[in-house]
Amino acid sequence: MLTIQGLSYAYSDRFLFKNLSFDLVPGELIQLKGRNGSGKTTLIKVLCGILKNYEGSISLVNNLDSEGRNEIFYLGHKNALKDNLTVLENLKYDYRSDGIELTRLKENLATLGLENYLFSKVSDLSEGQKRKIILSCFMASNKSIYLLDEPLINLDEESKKIVSSEIENKINGGSSIIFTSHEKNILATKDINLDEYAT
């Protein structure tokens, strides 16, 4: 359960958005919309704790453990994968996939069609394939809050379907997801258009 009150974020004395308030209830899928530069990515970074100098309050309440931090799964634009390591080595040391045993990760990689790339270097893979490595971490993890920045970008149709169905399972499973995307997503229970909050 995430409640946000009066959140505003200034970037070099220009307010990206001002007093934004909404609640994130378990089992809810919020789509962030807005034209480029309206602060969608910034909002996601603020919510997950990367950017700290915002005004207003963000509270992670009740069912999250005291730490609260590792209940959030963040999927950013940047892949955070090490190019000169192999896929398996990346998964072993990636902090999005710790606590998940390797067999589940391998299953997800197989469903996304990466089963025979386990030992190849990440630098040899295409952007889409790198994206799939992280998405397999996403599919295998069970956190309560997911903050996804353009999750379906660079993906082929078939993988898009797999990931969307996975998002749906997570929603039904009680976790809540905020994601940014340009195309309309029918599953979204609530839309937030950041242009309304722009100054």
Add this chain to the structure above:
Amino acid sequence: MNKLLDAIKVFYHKLGSYPWFYSISSKLLPIASILAFLFFVIGIIWGIFYSPSDAIQGDIYRIIYMHVPAASVAQSIYFALAIAGFVYVVWKMKMAGLFIKAMAPIGASFTLLALVSGAIWGQPTWGTWWVWDARLTSTLVLLLFYLAIIGLYSSFDNKKSADQAVSILAMVGAINLPIIKKSVDWWNTLHQPSSIRVFEESTISSEMLFPLLVCILAFYLIVFVFGLMAMRAEIATREMNKDWFKKIVINND
């Protein structure tokens, strides 16, 4: 005449393909390694135990049977790298890029061997382990060129641009090395270290020369064998996900 041309073209095309090279090298390796081992043992034993001892230096000069072959192998590997670099840049043959990557560490280790054995040999004759004379300095620079190639290769992520960069460096290095050698020689005549007599090989007698030639041949054979093995290892790393390599790995062991 054009039949000959086709044969060359076929051979050239085959030389470039990894599976063909991998199977040929697995047949070639046993014979070459036995031959290399034989020559090495004969040359070393003949040189160290049976050739006459030098009038001036006694038995110390026997280091020549390891120092000179190592130095000559180090030099020729570098020029082989330069030729492979040229072949890669002009004809884009990926086997040449792989050759550079595989041979560079071998060249570096033999240059290091030549350097250290030269220093050990220099100690009794010159009184100090190291003298900044022309040959040793240019061998040190050669070692740095090898390390530069190894370092440059590993700083690239994708193999193709790594091969490209490394072949350019190998070619440029090969052009510079004689220039460096000449300038170091010229510098050496200026800074003639007065207190140390620069060691010049006196005309070597024939009983000493034959074992030396055998040793040099042995070292070249050894480098050939090591090169084959290094290239096979490099082919394995590059072709790990390809089916032809998996078939080989599965069915033959």
Add this chain to the structure above:
Amino acid sequence: MIELIINNHLHLTLVSILTVIVLLINLLMPLIKLNKIKKSLKNIETT
């Protein structure tokens, strides 16, 4: 035997030990690398 080597053949033995070390390193590195790859490929096939 050892004294014989130490007092007048020290440098020769030093160099030959060094040569053997360099040859061994160059011999073993590719073999280890090749076996590591073969082993990793094999356990992909078996899982």
Add this chain to the structure above:
Amino acid sequence: MSFLKNFFSREVLIYSKKSSNVISPVIFFLICITFFPLAVSNDPNELSKLAPGLIWICILLAGMLSIQTIFKEDYDDGSLDLFYVRGFSMLEVVLVKIFVNWIFTALPLILLSCSMVFLLYFPVDKLFNLIGSLFLGTLIISFFGALAGALSLGKNSILASAIMLPLSLPVLILGSSASTYSNENITFFILLLSALLFFSVPIISLACVGAIRLHYE
């Protein structure tokens, strides 16, 4: 404690896979050293007088190369964002990264400077002092390099070396004078160097954490 161990093995794996981070300081150090005999003079007793200073200058310049490799790669590919999301204490991250960077770039140089006994005719009885002061000095230099790298994450790298070199001037002075004394007396300079190290470790690592935070405003 398990985070530190896990993070340490992650860093070691990343560094070991990219051998150019290890090789370039080595090449740079050796080339710097060979410049002096070629340019100045190759007379043994003159070189042995210059040796301590030369070694320290080359170690300092070689330390400059590794400034970029400490934080830049993780900043560019987004791993730093993950550390913030997972709430790791950046102090631990910074300390581990600097230490691993020291192991892979500075330690080979210290071993290499033992060979200066031959190349630069460095007097053997002073070797122990040299190695001791190098251990302390390179650690301090790595910390200053990390701070310079953290401050100039996005910017060009000339700025970073312009930050790091003035900071490590005292290290150069203390280090080179420490290694001119023979082994028996652990001199005043080595004590000063270790004092500087214990002084700079906490302060510089906190400054690094702040500097990285700067890039997340």
